[in-house]
Amino acid sequence: MNAVFLGAVLIAFVVAGYRQVTVIPAPDAAAPMDALGLAMIDAAKGSVTLAIGLVGVMALFLGLMKVAEAGGLLAIIAKTVRPLMVRLFPEVPADHPAMGAMIMNISANVLGLGNAATPFGIRAMQELDKLNPHKGTASNAMVMFLAINTSSVTLLPTGVIALRASAGSADPAGILPTTLFATICSTIVAITAVKLYQRFTKPAEAYASDTVESTEVSDSESDAMPPEPSAPYPVWVSVAVLAVVIALIPVTILYGRDIAPWIIPGLMVALLGFGAIRGVRIYEVFVEGAKDGFNVALRIIPYLVAILVAVAMLRASGALELLITPLGVVTSMVGLPPEALPMALLRPLSGSGAYGVLASIIQDPATGPDTYVGYLVSTFQGSTETTFYVLAVYFGAVQIRRIRHALAAALTADIAGIAAAVAITAYLFG
Numbered sequence: 001m002n003a004v005f006l007g008a009v010l011i012a013f014v015v016a017g018y019r020q021v022t023v024i025p026a027p028d029a030a031a032p033m034d035a036l037g038l039a040m041i042d043a044a045k046g047s048v049t050l051a052i053g054l055v056g057v058m059a060l061f062l063g064l065m066k067v068a069e070a071g072g073l074l075a076i077i078a079k080t081v082r083p084l085m086v087r088l089f090p091e092v093p094a095d096h097p098a099m100g101a102m103i104m105n106i107s108a109n110v111l112g113l114g115n116a117a118t119p120f121g122i123r124a125m126q127e128l129d130k131l132n133p134h135k136g137t138a139s140n141a142m143v144m145f146l147a148i149n150t151s152s153v154t155l156l157p158t159g160v161i162a163l164r165a166s167a168g169s170a171d172p173a174g175i176l177p178t179t180l181f182a183t184i185c186s187t188i189v190a191i192t193a194v195k196l197y198q199r200f201t202k203p204a205e206a207y208a209s210d211t212v213e214s215t216e217v218s219d220s221e222s223d224a225m226p227p228e229p230s231a232p233y234p235v236w237v238s239v240a241v242l243a244v245v246i247a248l249i250p251v252t253i254l255y256g257r258d259i260a261p262w263i264i265p266g267l268m269v270a271l272l273g274f275g276a277i278r279g280v281r282i283y284e285v286f287v288e289g290a291k292d293g294f295n296v297a298l299r300i301i302p303y304l305v306a307i308l309v310a311v312a313m314l315r316a317s318g319a320l321e322l323l324i325t326p327l328g329v330v331t332s333m334v335g336l337p338p339e340a341l342p343m344a345l346l347r348p349l350s351g352s353g354a355y356g357v358l359a360s361i362i363q364d365p366a367t368g369p370d371t372y373v374g375y376l377v378s379t380f381q382g383s384t385e386t387t388f389y390v391l392a393v394y395f396g397a398v399q400i401r402r403i404r405h406a407l408a409a410a411l412t413a414d415i416a417g418i419a420a421a422v423a424i425t426a427y428l429f430g
Contacts, residue, residue, distance in 0.1 A: 012313035043312035053166040059293035066289025071278035077107040098127030129398040150410035151190035157382030169369035182383035186417030197405035307356025348387040379421040
């Protein structure tokens with residue numbers, strides 16, 4: 001992200017400087033460098049305004065998710081997916097701690113709890129490394145786990161819904177049908193790609209073993225981890241739940257517009273009701289989660305300032321137009337307009353950068369959150385993941401240097417997710 005940020009600023013400055021000395025502006029138009037400076041100041045102000053508007057919505061959603069988590073929803077999901085997980089990871093014993101950590105990680109991602117998912121993911125990689133006889137080289141189980149993570153198994157993109165609401169969307173949850181479709185497609189492609197690519201890559205034992213010590217979980221980290229899920233539900237329960245999720249795809253496609261207005265009120269009633277039934281002190285727990293939402297919204301201000309100022313500089317200088325226009329001619333033929341192209345390119349590289357680009361696009365009065373482009377970029381954010389960040393963090397946690405086919409499978413899933421997002425958004429909102 002350092003290179004992306006510095007590169008954007010330098011490119012914008014050079015292009016604006018070139019136009020300043022070569023182009024004579026109209027009498028009523030600002031000089032290119034003046035326009036660049038004004039755009040920087042306006043973007044910095046706008047990013048803070050956006051974050052302040054996001055505080056309340058983030059507090060609401062994280063408060064609700066805290067109630068669900070306290071009620072044991074995460075454990076219920078974990079017990080549901082365990083029978084499916086043992087088939088995806090035949091090398092991992094069903095009762096091994098790695099299986100429990102992977103299940104909790106994926107369950108957290110399903111609920112859009114990215115902050116909770118990361119510790120589970122790191123723990124899962126550490127446990128998988130204990131089963132890995134070839135230290136420093138990714139095992140098949142590691143590659144599969146990372147591919148599923150980068151394909152972003154997200155059924156409830158609360159962060160994107162919150163951002164759309166703060167941007168004045170009349171239908172902030174309208175991306176749920178498109179996100180559900182795109183994330184399922186990308187996950188299926190990720191699993192298929194891993195199984196296919198591992199046939200054409202060297203097995204782990206073909207590499208010379210590195211003398212890398214297995215990383216252990218410290219006592220403090222172990223104490224911070226919630227208990228692993230208890231005995232799983234029967235296989236038929238998992239199959240039934242999977243069938244219901246798949247059946248939701250045509251339902252949301254056909255009736256998405258009618259269902260969307262019910263989602264946010266229904267979600268609040270459902271999660272609070274679930275917590276109350278499970279004996280959670282819903283008010284106190286909600287307030288505790290809302291505090292986290294307040295802190296999260298404030299913490300993203302520096303990231304928003306950085307990326308929104310950089311994007312504003314690229315736009316004001318004319319550099320973005322020079323880059324996007326020729327590429328957009330090609331991508332627009334397949335439903336990917338030039339306005340959404342920066343989001344598609346940046347999403348696998350930087351989560352904060354993509355979030356900033358999303359914010360800048362849906363805050364732009366010429367676009368807005370409820371246009372085709374607004375729905376499309378929101379779906380990109382909700383149904384894809386920051387591939388390079390995930391690979392760097394999770395593989396770095398166990399000092400994996402030979403990642404084998406992990407990157408190829410992850411990028412294949414990213415492309416599939418973007419293509420699926422374009423297809424479903426064009427069908428529903430095009």
